[in-house]
Amino acid sequence: MLKRKNKLDKGRYGIFFIIPYFVAYIVFSIYPIIYSFYISFQKWDGMSPDATFVGLANYSKLIHDPVFYQSIINTFTIWGFAIVPQMGFAILLAVWFNNSKMMGKETFRAIFYLPNLITPAAVALLFSFIFDWQTGAANNILLKFHIVSEPINWFLGEMTSRGIMSLIAWWMWFGYSMIIFGAGLKNIPTELYEAASIDGASAWQSFTSITIPLLRPTILYSCVTSLIGGMQMFDVPYVLTGGTGRPGNTTLTMVMYLYNTAFQNLNYGYGAAIGYGLFMLILIFSIITFKVINRNAEYE
Amino acid sequence: METKVNDKANNKMSIKMPIKVPIKLSVSPGKVAVYTFLIVLAVLCFTPFYIMLMNSTHDNGEIATHLWLTPGTSLMDNYHSLIVSLPIWRGFFNSLFVATTTTIVSGYFSALTAYGFSRYKFKGNGVLYTIVLGSMMIPGQLGFIGFYQLVSSMDLINNYIPLIIPAVASAGSVFFIKGYTDGAVHESLIEAARIDGCGEFTIFNKIALPLIMPAVATMSIFTFIATWNNYLLPLILLSDMDMYTLPIMQVASRGVYKNEFGAIYTCIAISVVPVMVAFAFFSKKIIGGLTMGGVKG
Numbered sequence: 001m002l003k004r005k006n007k008l009d010k011g012r013y014g015i016f017f018i019i020p021y022f023v024a025y026i027v028f029s030i031y032p033i034i035y036s037f038y039i040s041f042q043k044w045d046g047m048s049p050d051a052t053f054v055g056l057a058n059y060s061k062l063i064h065d066p067v068f069y070q071s072i073i074n075t076f077t078i079w080g081f082a083i084v085p086q087m088g089f090a091i092l093l094a095v096w097f098n099n100s101k102m103m104g105k106e107t108f109r110a111i112f113y114l115p116n117l118i119t120p121a122a123v124a125l126l127f128s129f130i131f132d133w134q135t136g137a138a139n140n141i142l143l144k145f146h147i148v149s150e151p152i153n154w155f156l157g158e159m160t161s162r163g164i165m166s167l168i169a170w171w172m173w174f175g176y177s178m179i180i181f182g183a184g185l186k187n188i189p190t191e192l193y194e195a196a197s198i199d200g201a202s203a204w205q206s207f208t209s210i211t212i213p214l215l216r217p218t219i220l221y222s223c224v225t226s227l228i229g230g231m232q233m234f235d236v237p238y239v240l241t242g243g244t245g246r247p248g249n250t251t252l253t254m255v256m257y258l259y260n261t262a263f264q265n266l267n268y269g270y271g272a273a274i275g276y277g278l279f280m281l282i283l284i285f286s287i288i289t290f291k292v293i294n295r296n297a298e299y300e
Numbered sequence: 301m302e303t304k305v306n307d308k309a310n311n312k313m314s315i316k317m318p319i320k321v322p323i324k325l326s327v328s329p330g331k332v333a334v335y336t337f338l339i340v341l342a343v344l345c346f347t348p349f350y351i352m353l354m355n356s357t358h359d360n361g362e363i364a365t366h367l368w369l370t371p372g373t374s375l376m377d378n379y380h381s382l383i384v385s386l387p388i389w390r391g392f393f394n395s396l397f398v399a400t401t402t403t404i405v406s407g408y409f410s411a412l413t414a415y416g417f418s419r420y421k422f423k424g425n426g427v428l429y430t431i432v433l434g435s436m437m438i439p440g441q442l443g444f445i446g447f448y449q450l451v452s453s454m455d456l457i458n459n460y461i462p463l464i465i466p467a468v469a470s471a472g473s474v475f476f477i478k479g480y481t482d483g484a485v486h487e488s489l490i491e492a493a494r495i496d497g498c499g500e501f502t503i504f505n506k507i508a509l510p511l512i513m514p515a516v517a518t519m520s521i522f523t524f525i526a527t528w529n530n531y532l533l534p535l536i537l538l539s540d541m542d543m544y545t546l547p548i549m550q551v552a553s554r555g556v557y558k559n560e561f562g563a564i565y566t567c568i569a570i571s572v573v574p575v576m577v578a579f580a581f582f583s584k585k586i587i588g589g590l591t592m593g594g595v596k597g
Binding site: 028 | 334338341344345346348349351352363364367412415416419423428432435437438439440443444445448449450452462465466468469494501504525528529531532536546547550551554568571572575579591
């Protein structure tokens with residue numbers, strides 16, 4: 001507070017620098033969030049001037065809505081099958097690349113990261129043609145090498161549809177996680193590994209006893225951000241299935257359900273309620289992820 | 301289970317910590333296996349793009365019946381049948397316009413906000429900055445319906461304003477740039493400018509902004525890519541074909557060209573190839589920027 005006596009002190013001017021941010025934030029984020037909450041208590045098609053106040057009806061409908069639960073399962077299945085290999089590949093590659101003697105590691109890192117930069121909608125469109133059952137390259141390859149005897153109709157099967165979405169998510173994100181883990185590994189002092197090797201620890205023992213425990217904060221960060229991103233999955237499943245979540249809603253994600261409810265079926269009140277349900281789930285699962293990954297650390 | 305083992309090993313190691321020896325450089329027999337794995341993975345990463353590039357040069361019959369590893373001769377035919385019924389370059393320049401303006405708006409105002417938080421000790425600085433950080437945790441879909449209704453009531457559907465102006469409040473950018481500003485802008489420099497009679501905004505624009513430009517530039521790359529790739533928001537806000545951004549137009553192309561695979565592959569390539577070319581030039585900067593602040597989700 002001594003600074004205040006300085007005649008050059010212009011502290012209060014700072015408020016003018018941050019005003020634009022907060023005006024934009026209130027108008028385009030806070031107000032829509034509150035307005036959504038208000039809409040979630042109404043039955044409204046978004047067009048007609050008279051919306052009916054229905055109280056908690058949208059929320060009680062949400063709790064009993066099998067499609068909503070289905071969309072949660074779908075989102076988690078697709079995310080779950082992607083996140084495990086994504087983290088596995090990322091850690092493995094990051095450890096390999098952490099060895100500075102490795103040749104061509106910059107090139108490999110760049111290639112592995114590239115899919116993350118491409119428009120997800122374009123990627124989904126590309127994969128929908130690659131996995132087209134009559135003309136797609138995937139079936140062409142499998143047939144050519146005689147792995148299958150007749151073309152597989154990928155988007156007719158529940159697990160193959162979800163599998164393709166998980167594959168895309170893995171393909172797009174393992175390179176990103178690899179780079180984040182690489183930064184985490186740089187912070188581990190090399191002395192620890194040297195000491196371990198003197199003690200006769202194998203590479204695997206160093207990995208499980210040094211790398212994994214010290215990388216835990218980075219893994220936590222990656223898991224939480226991936227979970228938050230994964231639960232908002234929309235572009236890829238939407239474009240791959242043409243917005244339908246076929247076959248039979250088994251690839252309908254939560255945000256797709258929100259979008260379809262509000263913007264296809266014009267049920268804005270219920271759509272807003274789904275938005276709040278989604279928010280609560282993200283909150284709960286973020287906390288659980290924190291607890292699970294930090295559980296071991298608490299005992300130390 | 302693992303932790304028990306860990307603790308034991310950690311204790312054992314900590315005793316020997318101070319001893320330093322050069323790392324043994326042994327050529328492990330697994331090295332070949334590692335490189336084989338990396339090359340297979342790299343091929344896997346690139347295959348979809350390769351298929352896209354090859355197929356955009358073949359005609360529909362060729363694409364449907366064979367897997368092509370070599371380029372064909374139909375690129376221009378595909379391109380011509382694409383531009384006949386889809387204003388793809390219109391979409392390209394729409395995307396370019398939206399992404400560029402959003403990047404400039406986000407970059408300037410994020411720098412402004414970050415500088416305000418970093419260099420001025422006003423009342424409520426800490427609380428307001430905590431709000432900025434906390435807002436990163438809230439998923440965008442929460443206020444989605446309200447945002448659409450707000451835009452609709454302002455009569456801004458089919459307008460780029462609701463896509464661009466909210467970028468004034470980019471929490472991630474502010475966080476990233478503030479971290480840089482704290483170290484890059486020295487108090488003495490600002491004081492000197494004040495004594496010379498510079499106004500506060502002049503100081504920001506003329507002195508501080510050039511100093512924090514490296515951070516703004518790094519963040520701008522990611523803002524640009526995120527805006528270029530954005531699909532959901534333009535999908536609900538734009539219904540006029542002439543206003544479509546590239547991703548919206550591409551997905552629409554599937555409806556227009558049901559079985560004209562060559563045209564669709566060409567259409568996808570038009571958005572993917574520029575990103576790949578840009579990445580070839582800036583890959584070091586992009587990958588380096590990722591880990592500078594660790595803010596991108």
